[in-house]
Amino acid sequence: MTEEHDIADSAAEPAGPTHSGFVALIGPTNAGKSTLLNRLVGAKVSIVSHKVQTTRAIVRGIATHNNAQIVFMDTPGIFKPRRRLDRAMVTSAWGGAKDADIIMLLIDSERGLRGDAEKILEGLKDVPQRKILALNKIDRVKREDLLALASAANEKIAFDETFMISAENGSGCDDVMDYLAKTLPEGPWYYPEDQISDLPMRQLAAEITREKLFLRLHQELPYASHVETESWEERKDGSVRIEQVIYVERDSQKKIALGKNGEAIKAISTASRKELSQILEQTVHLFLFVKVRENWGDDPERFREMGLEFPRG
Ligand SMILES: Nc1nc2c(ncn2[C@@H]2O[C@H](COP(=O)(O)OP(=O)(O)OP(=O)(O)O)[C@@H](O)[C@H]2O)c(=O)[nH]1
Numbered sequence: 599m600t601e602e603h604d605i606a607d608s609a610a611e612p613a614g615p616t617h618s619g620f621v622a623l624i625g626p627t628n629a630g631k632s633t634l635l636n637r638l639v640g641a642k643v644s645i646v647s648h649k650v651q652t653t654r655a656i657v658r659g660i661a662t663h664n665n666a667q668i669v670f671m672d673t674p675g676i677f678k679p680r681r682r683l684d685r686a687m688v689t690s691a692w693g694g695a696k697d698a699d700i701i702m703l704l705i706d707s708e709r710g711l712r713g714d715a716e717k718i719l720e721g722l723k724d725v726p727q728r729k730i731l732a733l734n735k736i737d738r739v740k741r742e743d744l745l746a747l748a749s750a751a752n753e754k755i756a757f758d759e760t761f762m763i764s765a766e767n768g769s770g771c772d773d774v775m776d777y778l779a780k781t782l783p784e785g786p787w788y789y790p791e792d793q794i795s796d797l798p799m800r801q802l803a804a805e806i807t808r809e810k811l812f813l814r815l816h817q818e819l820p821y822a823s824h825v826e827t828e829s830w831e832e833r834k835d836g837s838v839r840i841e842q843v844i845y846v847e848r849d850s851q852k853k854i855a856l857g858k859n860g861e862a863i864k865a866i867s868t869a870s871r872k873e874l875s876q877i878l879e880q881t882v883h884l885f886l887f888v889k890v891r892e893n894w895g896d897d898p899e900r901f902r903e904m905g906l907e908f909p910r911g
């Protein structure tokens with residue numbers, strides 16, 4: 599074997615034993631779970647907004663660090679559910695926790711343990727897996743408040759480890775990766791080493807448009823809407839033509855989604871197309887249609903599209 603060959607081989611398969619496993623990111627809505635997933639994977643895999651309840655189903659993001667492949671599961675925030683969709687989201691989050699080797703509870707340090715965080719800590723007591731705590735958004739709080747929060751949370755549950763991080767600027771994130779890579783079980787990697795997500799491109803594209811919609815539209819509209827990719831056509835000139843439908847529940851919502859002279863839909867479309875072009879590294883022609891579907895929030899087919907179980911009753 600030539601020397602060149604040796605080098606190529608060692609690059610593909612890390613020397614020594616490999617580690618791998620699933621880490622569920624759970625926490626209250628808006629804690630920064632999706633921001634952290636993207637940060638740790640090093641690419642946009644899951645959408646982010648300043649609004650609550652952005653993530654609706656589990657998104658897997660795959661990272662490698664040292665000899666480990668770490669499969670992060672971004673989950674919907676846990677909150678008190680009202681609608682059928684809410685219930686499905688919260689059930690899916692707890693389901694993600696059950697499937698994980700390690701559960702990482704993410705808390706917004708500024709909000710602390712108020713409200714949902716307190717209830718999640720209660721719920722976690724019955725979950726047998728190893729748990730770690732990450733206090734996020736440390737760029738926003740004083741060090742002494744952080745220490746108080748860390749000990750208050752650890753009084754409720756003995757976390758294996760507590761990290762203080764900023765998903766936004768990356769501080770503390772290397773420590774998290776070092777810890778996970780070291781402590782996940784020994785075993786073969788689950789995914790090819792260059793794969794970063796398990797989300798089909800059509801679905802990621804729908805999510806990107808939904809993110810722009812969350813950023814642009816307000817009040818109940820983001821929650822009353824749902825995006826699906828209807829068609830995807832690769833063209834001979836190297837560009838792609840994508841058609842998507844934004845479902846809303848009422849005619850009045852359709853008017854808001856379109857905006858005066860179509861301004862809202864145009865802005866959403868432009869923002870989404872720009873980001874999709876970047877991700878796909880090709881020219882994107884994006885066509886958005888707004889359709890009223892009164893009961894999409896009670897339609898099992900829509901839940902299946904989103905990767906959610908349909909809660910009966
Ligand atoms: N200042 C600051 N803001 C952050 C940090 N991490 C996330 N954010 C912001 O917090 C907001 C919520 O972030 P997301 O990643 O969407 O939160 P999430 O936990 O996935 O929320 P849901 O999917 O709705 O449950 C966004 O506006 C982020 O930019 C951080 O470390 N510092």
Ligand SMILES: [Mg+2]
Binds near residue numbers: 632
């Ligand atoms: Mg999220």
